[in-house]
Amino acid sequence: MCVAVRDSCAPLLLCHGLSWPDSLDCDRFPADEDMCLASLSKEYKHIHKELPKPICQTCPAVEEFFTQKRVLDVFCANNFAVKVKLSKKRTVSGDQAYNIECQVEFINQAMASGTALIYDDEMTSYKLLWDDPECDIEVPERLLSSYEQLKHYHLVERCIHVPVREGTEEEIMLVHSSEYLEVVKSTQTMNEEELQRVSENYDAVYFHPNTYRCAKLAVGATLQLVDSVMSGKVCNGMALVRPPGHHSQRNAANGFCVFNNVAIAAQYAKRRYGLQRILIVDWDVHHGQGIQYVFEEDPSVLYFSWHRYEHQRFWPLLRESDYDAVGQGKGKGFNLNVPWNKVGMGNSDYLAAFFHVLLPVAFEFVPELILVSSGYDSGIGDPEGQMNATPECFAHLTHFLIQLANGRLCAVLEGGYHLKSLSESVCMTVKTLLRDPLPPISGEMAPCLSAIESIQNVRGAHKPYWKCLMYEEATPLHDLSTKSQQMMEAELIQTSTHPTAEQAVGTTKSDEAIKTDRFLESHMKKILSPVPPVKTAAAIVSKADAHLLPVSVQVEMEMNAQELKTVVSAFDAELVKEEKALLSLQNVLAVLDKILKKKVCNGIAESSVASVSTTFALKHCFDFGLQR
Secondary structure, three states: HEEEEEEHHHHHHHHOOOOOOOHOOOOOOOOOOOOOOOOHHHHHHHHHOOOOOOOOOOOOOOOOOOOHHHHHHHOOOOEEEEEEEEEEEEEOOEEEEEEEEEEEEOOOOOOOOEEEEEHHHHOOOOOOOOOOOOOOOOOHHHHOOOOOOOOHHHHHHHOOEEEOOOOHHHHOOOOHHHHHHHHHHHHOOHHHHHHHHOOOOOOOOOOOOOHHHHHHHHEEEEEEEHHHHHHHHOOEEOOOOOOOOOOOHHHHHHHOOOHHHHHHHHHHHHHHHHHEEEEEEEEOOOOOOHHHHOOOOOOOEEEEEEOOOOOOOOOOHHHHHHHOOOOOOHHHEEEEEEEEOOOOOOOEEEHHHHHHHHHHHHHOOOOOEEEEOOOOEEEEEOOOEEOEHHHHHHHHHHHHHOOOHHHHHHEEEEEOHHHHHHHHHHHHHHHHHHHOOOOOOOOOOOOOOHHHHHHHHHHHHHOOOOOHHHHEEEEEEEEOOOHHHHHHHHOOOOOOOOOOOOOOOOOOHHHHHHHHHHOOOOOOOHHHOOOOOEEEEEEEEOHHHHHOOOOOOOOOOOOOOOHHHHHHHHHHHHHHHHHHHHHHHHHHHHHHHHHHOOOOOEEEEEOHHHHHHHHHHHHHHHHHHOOO
């Protein structure tokens, strides 16, 4: 067996209390040409072409093989563990021989470095066929505008295309009943009058002859994304699907949702991949009661939802959407509801909910997979949510989430009814999944009083269930600042009504919608900047060690000596005489200049005089014009 591979595997085996079998160190496996290593795991079929076929001096030839360098390149790009099974066998001659089985497991999905994007314009093939002011904001343009904006930012070409498939009836029935499935299936052959009659049996739903086909595609696209992430084909991804899913229940369509895409995905991932801890984050502005109902007794799924609530006066008007709905039975503590009791919540409120509720609990939960019900009606300008979060907020939220579950994240589109706000927010999410630098986040960073009250109540309600909250001194607040105001407005405003399509996306946009369009056009230009061509640079003393760095890291070469001395002299003339200090400052300057000129995102510099280097770097940044 190749010594390099053995030496690479040994520390990882040791972490698992295993040692490299002595029997594998034999001359039959030459170290200078081909290597005997085979992945036998069915879950990693996609990497078989990247790994060598078993081959050694006494083995029969195989059709294809890879050189030692090719294989080592694949392994060096990943964190992996190798499980080796050694078993004796008898040959015809009676001599002892060995069966060798190796299973490669990638620990941090590093091989899965790509981002999947799943989209099929067939999911735009259904629409509302009659007048219904409650439903007419759910339009095909929601999907089309999001995909077009992704193309505008050249994000589509950077993602890995994963084809859409239909969800099977068996997969749909992981969440829904066979009776409900038959009802939806029957709509394929109905006329308009029959479709309208069936739609009226549910709350805020419309059916079309193509609804069933599109709903199956939405389920299948979501499961394709889960498979791509869990198999290691990609690290993360987003599925642009329609109809949405988080409101639909076992026996009922609800709130534009037909099949519960994310709930089905969670059940599917548990069953197919044996996952024991799945985090579902629902940042849609409406409570995803359908997901809550499925998992409220299940401790293997942690469900987090923030939503416009207004003391149960906003749709879906449910008591169980409040902060004290923590789950049932064994699922107590695994349902996190953050109710927003006023409109106008912004970036600071959303970040506060993440920092003080979701992230502490999620890090304690240690999820194996993250599913995001990505509804963008919680963004600025949306007629449903009436919130103020700008698109870059969703980039930051996504960034925090991909620190969990080894980055395994599947974002699935839910709501979003202001097309510009929706499409820009989708793009911000995908850019972050692609690991682009985060844009600066705008606005005041102090959450409002109502947000603080909701957050305190959630923390208090979950104190008995999570160690990170066990020292929480706060008790639930009942005299909330928004209650008296809500009572006064109750007779004047019915907040549960849905705006019409004209208000949201039609040709006669309201003044408010037009203002939002103009604001976003200007705002996105301010916060977005070109992504540097190089992610990471390194300046190290010994260039001979450069081969130890990942291939993607750019090693900075030596600077012009005279230019270096001129810059250092302006800082401290005495340092020019000290060769050791000069070399350290050269490393710092080589990386820092590339970052300041936006040629590199980030970097690392080796220095033997750290404090001097830091002071030098600060001065150089201020000289360059930075203010903070």
